[in-house]
Amino acid sequence: MITKEEKQEKTQKPKQGMLDNVMRQFNNASDKIGLDPSIRKILGITNNELVVHFPVKMDNGSVEVFTGYRVQHNNALGPYKGGLRYHPTVDLDAARALAMWMTWKTSLAGLPLGGAKGGIQIDPSRYSTGELERITRRFTYALGDNIGPELDIPAPDVNTNAQTMAWILDTYMSTKSPNERSTNLHVVTGKPVGAGGSEGRDRATGYGVYLSVKFWAEHNNIDLQGRKFIVQGFGNVGYWASLFLEMEGAVLTAVQDASGSIFNPDGIVVDELSEYMAQHDHKIAGFPGADRINNDEFFALDCDICIPAALGNQITEKNAGDIKALVIAEGANGPTDVQAEKMLLDRGVAIIPDILCNSGGVIGSYFEWLQNRNGEIWQLEEVMEKLRKKLRESFTRVMKVTEDREVDMRTAAFIIAMERLEQAYRQRGIFP
Known part of the structure; x- marks a missing residue:
């Protein structure tokens, strides 16, 4: 039964959607750089x-x-x-x-x-x-x-x-x-390799999440060996990010998906969980290598790295205060709402923003589109190396703006993205 106080709180604080979040992020960055009012209207x-x-x-x-x-x-x-x-x-x-x-x-x-x-x-x-x-x-x-x-x-x-x-x-x-x-x-990307897809596209997003965490750790002189991480969503992104982090020596301790949440403080073997899911309707529920926990306990678990890789608006002001991670690596699009982000940043929790953290997918897609367009076929090693180089460049730019302008990583990423678009509009002009 909903109490009077809860009803009032819901009335006073309507749930913010993803569109509201992205517009707040856009307006915040626009104010920071003094974006041209005309271009601001367009974007x-x-x-x-x-x-x-x-x-x-x-x-x-x-x-x-x-x-x-x-x-x-x-x-x-x-x-x-x-x-x-x-x-x-x-x-x-x-x-x-x-x-x-x-x-x-x-x-x-x-x-x-x-x-x-x-x-x-x-x-x-x-x-x-x-x-x-x-x-x-x-x-x-x-x-x-x-x-x-x-x-x-x-x-x-x-x-x-x-x-x-x-x-x-x-x-x-x-x-x-x-x-x-x-x-x-090249009308679509992410195709099967036999139908014109690119080697490495399947793992590009998850690999990018892993690289973002790795670059962040290096920037902060943190060794990933033995670091504990939790993952929400164990589809393509969650699996590959977990696999690469495990290879780096980090330990997966908890996973959440639509079927529930599981936890093992000693570690969950990534490929064992993946094999189990392949035989159980792609769900983690019932995995013998971990204990089931309540969903509302998931984000409150002790860990160093939290990877939301499911849907948007999963980290809110209701659960942000429970998060104990040093860093949140946004594998999903818009998983952290604006109020929660402010709470986390105030507590010193780092957030690697989605437009940087999960950009490996669209970079991999661009590589596939380019190969199809030019009639080329790149080997897996070449794709992964190009991906690493591109993500390293993006991460370095974001950290430079973060430090030079004394802003958080998301605002820095937005500033870089919007200044590039602003330059394009200034150079091209507005038709007619």
């Missing part, structure tokens, strides 16, 4: 927003109508770029926020790309593989020429993967004339 709103409703026949012969979204925030630096997620929380505001974050992310990384995001409001666990294929293909057809290899390039995100991208690629190419199909391979 504060999306370029295009597409909402499509489309019917799909289910396995039992019935028809369901789905809602899909694609928001294109900005393309001043290059084609729109961003993932497609299949999740019940997908809506226009979520797509707007995620698209804006992608613009900052690609700009910070120095890529010739803009920002977009989208997806379908759906719980994919309720549908068969055949149904998901038909849903994906029909969504692609509904998007039509609003995506394209030089216009808007989707990629995997929450609950989508290489197979999803292969379906999108095949559907998109089937709408083109035979002489156009060979030039459209």
